[in-house]
Each structure stands twice: as C-alpha cells, then as structure tokens.
Amino acid sequence: MIDSHAPEFLQSANKFGIKLGLERMLTLMDKLGNPHKDLKAFHIAGTNGKGSVSAYCAGMLAWDGKKVGLFTSPYLERFTERIRILDGREGLLSWEKNDAYGEIDHDSLYTLADLVRSKVEEMVAEGHEHPTEFELVTAVAFLYFAKEKCDAVVLETGLGGRLDSTNVIEKPLACIITALGYDHMDRLGNTLPEIAAEKGGIIKEGCPVFVMDTHQPAVTDEEADEAAAVLASIAVEKDAPLKWIRKNEATRITQDLDGQWFWFDDMKFHTRMHGAYQLENASLAILAMSKFVSEEARREGLGHVMWKGRLEVLSKDPAVIIDGAHNPQGIMSFSAFVEEMTVLQKMPPCEVIMGVMADKDVEGMLKILIERWCVPLNRITLVTPDQKRAMKASALRHAWDDALKRSKAFYNSGSCMYNAREKLAYVDDAETACRSAVARARRNRAPIYVIGSLYLLGEVRSVILEELRRSDKSGEN
Numbered sequence: 251m252i253d254s255h256a257p258e259f260l261q262s263a264n265k266f267g268i269k270l271g272l273e274r275m276l277t278l279m280d281k282l283g284n285p286h287k288d289l290k291a292f293h294i295a296g297t298n299g300k301g302s303v304s305a306y307c308a309g310m311l312a313w314d315g316k317k318v319g320l321f322t323s324p325y326l327e328r329f330t331e332r333i334r335i336l337d338g339r340e341g342l343l344s345w346e347k348n349d350a351y352g353e354i355d356h357d358s359l360y361t362l363a364d365l366v367r368s369k370v371e372e373m374v375a376e377g378h379e380h381p382t383e384f385e386l387v388t389a390v391a392f393l394y395f396a397k398e399k400c401d402a403v404v405l406e407t408g409l410g411g412r413l414d415s416t417n418v419i420e421k422p423l424a425c426i427i428t429a430l431g432y433d434h435m436d437r438l439g440n441t442l443p444e445i446a447a448e449k450g451g452i453i454k455e456g457c458p459v460f461v462m463d464t465h466q467p468a469v470t471d472e473e474a475d476e477a478a479a480v481l482a483s484i485a486v487e488k489d490a491p492l493k494w495i496r497k498n499e500a501t502r503i504t505q506d507l508d509g510q511w512f513w514f515d516d517m518k519f520h521t522r523m524h525g526a527y528q529l530e531n532a533s534l535a536i537l538a539m540s541k542f543v544s545e546e547a548r549r550e551g552l553g554h555v556m557w558k559g560r561l562e563v564l565s566k567d568p569a570v571i572i573d574g575a576h577n578p579q580g581i582m583s584f585s586a587f588v589e590e591m592t593v594l595q596k597m598p599p600c601e602v603i604m605g606v607m608a609d610k611d612v613e614g615m616l617k618i619l620i621e622r623w624c625v626p627l628n629r630i631t632l633v634t635p636d637q638k639r640a641m642k643a644s645a646l647r648h649a650w651d652d653a654l655k656r657s658k659a660f661y662n663s664g665s666c667m668y669n670a671r672e673k674l675a676y677v678d679d680a681e682t683a684c685r686s687a688v689a690r691a692r693r694n695r696a697p698i699y700v701i702g703s704l705y706l707l708g709e710v711r712s713v714i715l716e717e718l719r720r721s722d723k724s725g726e727n
Contacts, residue, residue: 300406366389431578468618599628632646
C-alpha cells in the first residue's frame with residue numbers, strides 16, 4: 251500500500267524486498283551516529299499480538315508520565331502511524347480521542363528521510379548493499395525518538411527477531427515475546443521451535459524477558475512444548491530472567507461491545523479491546539511493565555488504549571467489526587470472539603467482507619471459519635485488497651468453493667454455513683463492497699464483519715466510517 255504523503259525514497263525501497271540480516275542496519279546506524287544507543291527500549295517480537303502489546307505498554311508508560319516513542323508496523327491507513335510519540339497522560343488521552351495523534355509530523359519525516367538517504371548514498375558508493383524499506387523506516391524512527399529525547403521507546407519487530415533491523419538495540423530494558431504461530435515460515439522456519447528460535451533472538455544478556463504461553467490455537471501441544479524449551483534455553487544462555495504468562499491467568503468478568511473487564515494479578519482491569527486473546531496480551535503487558543510503572547499507570551494506561559483493526563468495533567448500531575485475522579490463528583481468535591458475544595448471535599443475518607494475501611494459509615483459514623461460524627449469514631463478499639500480494643477475489647471464491655465441498659458444515663442444515671455457496675459474491679473493488687454493505691446493513695440493522703488482511707482494513711476503514719457518518723446524517727434529516 252502506497253501513501254502519497256510519505257517520502258518516495260522510503261516507499262520506493264520496497265523494490266529491494268525483505269532481506270533479513272543486521273549488517274546493512276549496523277552500517278547505516280554507524281553513519282548516522284548510532285542514535286539507537288541512546289534509546290531506553292522495550293523490544294517486542296512474536297507472531298500475533300505484537301501491535302496490541304506494544305500499544306498497551308506505551309499506554310502504561312505514558313500514563314506514568316513518560317514521553318514514549320512507539321514504533322510499529324505495518325501501518326493501517328497512514329504511513330506516519332508507524333512512528334508516534336505519546337507525551338505523558340495528555341498524550342495518551344489525546345490518542346484515545348484521535349487515532350492520528352502523536353504521529354511523526356511531515357517536516358520531521360521528510361527531514362530525517364533526507365538525512366537517511368544521504369547516508370545510504372554513501373553506503374552504496376562504498377559498495378554496501380542498499381538497505382530495505384523497513385530498515386530505512388527503522389532508522390528514521392531511531393533518529394526521531396533520539397532527537398525528541400523520549401524517556402522510553404517501545405519497538406515492535408517487523409519480521410522474526412534475531413535478524414530484524416530493530417535488533418541492533420543492544421541493551422533493552424525488557425524483551426517481550428507474544429503468541430507464536432505458523433506464519434512467514436518461508437523465512438523463519440518450518441516448525442514452531444525454529445520460529446521460536448528466531449523470535450527469541452531479541453533476548454539480550456541479563457535483560458528481563460516476558461513470554462506468552464506457547465500453547466495457542468492452531469498450535470500442536472508437542473510443538474508448543476518444544477518452542478517453550480527453545481525460549482527457556484535461550485534465556486538461560488543469556489542469563490536473562492524469564493517470566494511466562496500462562497493460559498487462563500486472566501479471568502474475564504464481563505464483555506460487551508465497549509470492551510471487557512478482567513482480573514489479573516489480584517487487580518481489576520478494563521480494556522477497550524475485544525477477544526479472549528486480548529486478555530492474554532494485556533496480561534503480558536501488565537506483567538512486563540510491573541517493575542517500570544506504578545500500579546495506577548498499569549490500570550489506567552491499559553484502559554485508555556485502542557489498537558485499530560484488531561476486533562475493532564467501528565459502530566454498535568449497526569454493529570460493524572473489522573479484524574485483521576490474516577492467518578489460521580487469527581481466524582480462530584475471531585471465531586471465538588463471535589461465539590462469546592451472544593449479542594451478535596441475536597442480530598439479523600450478517601454481511602461478511604473478506605480479502606486475503608495469496609501467500610497466507612488460506613485453506614487453513616477457511617477450514618476454521620466454515621467449521622466454527624455461528625451467526626446467521628446474509629452475504630459473504632470476497633474482494634481483492636489493493637496490494638500486489640493479494641489473492642484475487644475470483645481465486646478466493648474458488649478457494650471457498652473447495653473448502654465448502656470438503657466441509658461437513660456445508661451439508662448440515664443446522665449449520666450457519668449450510669448452503670453458504672449461494673451466499674458468496676465477489677468483486678475486485680473493496681471500497682464498493684463496503685459502501686454497499688453499509689447501505690444494506692442500515693436498512694436491515696444487520697452486523698458487518700470485515701476480516702482478513704490488514705491491507706484490506708487499511709483500505710476500507712475510513713470508507714466505512716464515512717458511510718456510517720453519512721447514514722447518520724441522512725437519518726437525522
């Protein structure tokens with residue numbers, strides 16, 4: 251996805267692809283004066299939940315009065331989302347009201363990008379390999395956070411951990427590893443233990459490390475145990491104190507479309523985010539921050555954080571929920587959320603809009619979705635996200651057909667997926683599909699679920715909000 255407001259130099263580096271390794275980044279950092287060495291960083295890796303955990307940690311640190319740099323990827327709607335500063339409580343409260351608050355300003359972005367470009371030109375002239383797009387953006391973030399004298403920085407890895415560009419950080423305050431799953435296996439390994447070894451590569455000598463239970467949906471117990479052993483072994487080797495968040499340590503009290511209340515560590519917390527997995531993400535962040543912020547900061551900071559595109563409720567009437575469930579683990583979590591929210595099951599037949607990347611485990615995603623779908627269906631509209639890796643809507647339709655043929659749910663008249671093939675439609679243009687779905691939902695009071703790639707969500711989130719506002723105004727008239 252291209253953002254016309256971002257420096258062309260940064261975005262054009264996509265042509266260099268994804269290349270893991272630290273040599274280019276270390277060379278670039280040296281030429282820039284090693285700004286990363288001045289950062290007090292919390293380093294976060296994992297397969298699922300990295301963004302949410304990063305946001306939770308940043309929120310708690312900000313409520314504690316700290317000026318916090320937050321580096322995340324990918325962006326959903328604007329390139330500048332990736333680099334953000336929350337300056338204390340006021341910064342966090344402003345972000346809660348305006349999701350664009352705290353993003354790097356235009357002048358700083360372009361000035362720092364120009365500085366990075368000049369150093370890259372020197373590198374290339376000296377025979378060094380050109381850095382990747384993610385490495386360039388990471389460099390800009392490091393420069394910005396150092397220039398703004400952040401008290402703390404929360405860094406989310408881009409891919410993996412051991413060879414990710416953020417891993418030039420030498421002495422983080424803490425390392426955090428979120429839920430592991432089978433993703434990017436072409437680069438990180440064919441098994442969960444191999445993936446764990448890559449993620450565990452962020453663990454540094456003597457640095458406290460906080461890790462999510464490796465037993466997760468769509469992960470076998472055997473591989474989960476082996477992955478846990480890998481992470482524990484790395485921690486021992488690095489003399490890094492290791493603490494785990496185990497399953498069911500957090501206990502939900504209530505959940506509705508406004509969020510959920512839960513108990514953890516003998517304290518009551520509220521998160522605006524949805525799904526059982528968010529209780530685990532929140533608990534991991536709470537545990538990791540326990541030695542760095544006050545009890546009040548953990549409780550209040552957590553309650554003011556929202557992370558776009560992760561079971562995000564854009565509207566309650568009609569219910570419009572968007573979720574970047576882009577792999578089997580994500581689809582399983584999404585399905586569990588719908589099962590848990592009984593209010594959704596009482597609503598009229600829903601609209602589903604789905605778009606995915608072609609290099610994902612689409613077969614695995616559809617199998618879970620079909621077997622676990624539990625709310626009445628009106629229509630499933632398949633779309634093509636505006637991204638070169640996207641699966642064409644027509645190809646996704648064929649994948650649905652194949653998955654339905656293999657599923658017993660399709661032939662079970664008691665299943666919500668019974669005769670689902672007749673409810674499948676596909677269009678290439680995601681925006682058109684969303685505008686039509688909102689119009690139908692307004693008439694029928696039916697919920698809308700937009701699921702799949704984060705690229706899709708970034709493309710349509712503002713469109714859906716615009717259509718909802720337009721519908722509200724027309725209703726007032």
